Amino acid sequence: MPLSYFLGLSAIMFTIGVLGVILRRNALVIFMSLELMFNAANLVFVTYASYYQVLTGQIFVFFIMAVAAAEVAVGLALMVAIFRTKHSIDIDQMSSLKG
């Protein structure tokens, strides 16, 4: 399969992620969109790792997955805290730093 298929899929995933972050107000959905962007990046890594036959890209993906898991743990904890004070996880309610 040509390389451009993989890259195209990655680009589509990344764009969906970006649009999700920008357009959705539900914090959980935003999180999922972020994960989508991570995975779009991961896909590019593995694509090129396989294309050039080097292992570095593969290893990088593992690192990204580990970091993403940690980030999700922190993010979900934050969300629980937010929910406790605001009784909502609508991200637009978190606008008290408005200038």
Added chain:
Amino acid sequence: MLLQETVMNSTFQLVPLVVLLPLLGILLNWLFGKRLGEKGIGSIASLAAGGSFVISVLLALALLQNHEGARVPLFTWISIGTFDLSWAFRVDTLAVTMMLVVSGVGTLIHIYSIGYMHEDVRHQGDPDRFRRFFIFLNLFIAAMMILVSADNFLVLFVGWEGVGLCSYLLIGFWFEKGEGGLGNAKAAKKAFTVNRIGDFGLLIAIFLIFWNFGTLNFGEVFAMVPAVAEGQPGLLMAITLFMLLGVTGKSAQIPLYVWLPDAMAGPTPVSALIHAATMVTAGVYLMVRSQVMYMAAPAAQEVVAWVGALTALFAGFIALGQFDIKKVLAYSTISQLGFMVAAVGLGAEVAAMFHLTTHAFFKALLFLSAGSVILGMEHGLEAGNHGHSGHHDDPQDMRNMGAIRKKMPVTFVVYLIGALALAGIAPFAGFFSKDEILVAANQGNMAIFIVLVAAAFLTAFYMGRQVLMVFFGDARTDAAKHAKESSLLVTMPLMILALLSVLGGALNLPGMHTLEHWLEETLIITHPAEFIVPIAVGSLVVALVALLLAYLVYGRKPLANAKAADPLAKRLGVIFRWMNQKFMVDELYQAVVIGPYHKLADFFANPVDLGVIDGVVNGLGSLTTSFAGMLRKLQTGFARTYALSIFAGLILILVYILTRI
């Protein structure tokens, strides 16, 4: 011989003590004064001043054997490149003469103050201020000693400013009293401000000396004067005239004399010590010290002589029209300082120093006696006020006095001695010293001679007027009726000063000229003193005629009551009113200098400072605020907006990187 030499040198080494002892007095009174009580505070301060006097006497005795004197360096003050300035004391006959006058008269006034301030702090209602008074007084002695013992112009300037500060502090001693609760503070401020104008002149003179001579030490500067005078004749003229400006400030000469009469707001011992006997003579001392420079600038000498002579006459006229007992003496002081300045201008430095010394005796005596009279009047005021309250006569107004001689005999006798000495009646001290100045004027400049004789006539006349108004006639108020003689602590220094006023002429008696021989070790004597009988007799006759005239006007028919007009007012009419109002000089200065100055200051304060400068600063501030107001709209608080801007930025960077290749 060698042994004797070392003994003498070690005497000269004592000279820093004349400054350090008063400072020690300050320290002791500062730390322990509160526990010691009035007697203790007064004793410490008097002993400190007295110690200075003893040291001065020792120095004088050492100088008798070793005429050369000495220069005693204490420490290096400023050392920049080749310019080296040390804090050094100068022991020579001129400096020691001033030290003796300052510490001698100063000690007597300290003792007098113990008695006077005891009454005064109670009369004014703040006994705690007793200690502060003596600390200021000792500080003054220390500063004055720095001034007269300095070996260079800069150390002299330190003392010069120090005495100015003490003058300010002591004029405003009762700073919350006076006219409208501000009178004394205003008087102090006026003295300080006017003196700053003079000090500006002295500073310019010192800068010029530093720039052109490269040193400030008296010895080196004076040695270079002839060479410099040959090269730059205008320079010495400028230096001496700027110095004269400083002298007119400190020694109360035309045009800067206006602060001295107001300075009478201070307690009477202060008027005696600072504003009659010592500080105001600092200007005369400075000019005598810088004699060599004035000799190299004859035109400046001419100016000096005229400033002095005109001041002597002008202040004499004003003194004639005053009713406040201390104001009369204040204008008299200005007038007598005019005599001294004129003497320096005429090249008769010894006569100036002679008159300075005798004037210190009898003017201190007159002021202190006036203080004694005021104490007596205040006492009478309190005693007389038991019956009817609310009625308050000014205890310093001579119209409220009369017949004091019966109530205060000791004060009367010493006052009379002081007045006769000031009037120039032989054989009192003032006769000899004033006569020497008149002789110098007679030989030097006839016009100045005539002006000075007229001033001497006025001196005798206003002193006669004052003595007759205060001590003779009938008691015109209850206060005068109930006046009481002051305590021995007050009258004792008066008696000593009276003795000095009688015998002071012996310092430079015709034929012996002790003072002249003493000072010729330090000064260049251009006009040896002469005793010219016609002039001496003439000046005596002038003084006697003036006294007789005063008797005819004020003695035969004394003022009937405190409200009666001055007899002179009827005869002189508008002229007397002018004299009484001090020829409107204060008002003139107000209109010509102070008013426009205030307007200018107001212009800078309001349109310039508030308008332009504050406008720029506030404008920048509000510009930043409004700009920030626009920027803050970007901070929406919505995380999604921030995310969008991050992506937009990312895209912009990507576009930039991609299109650049």
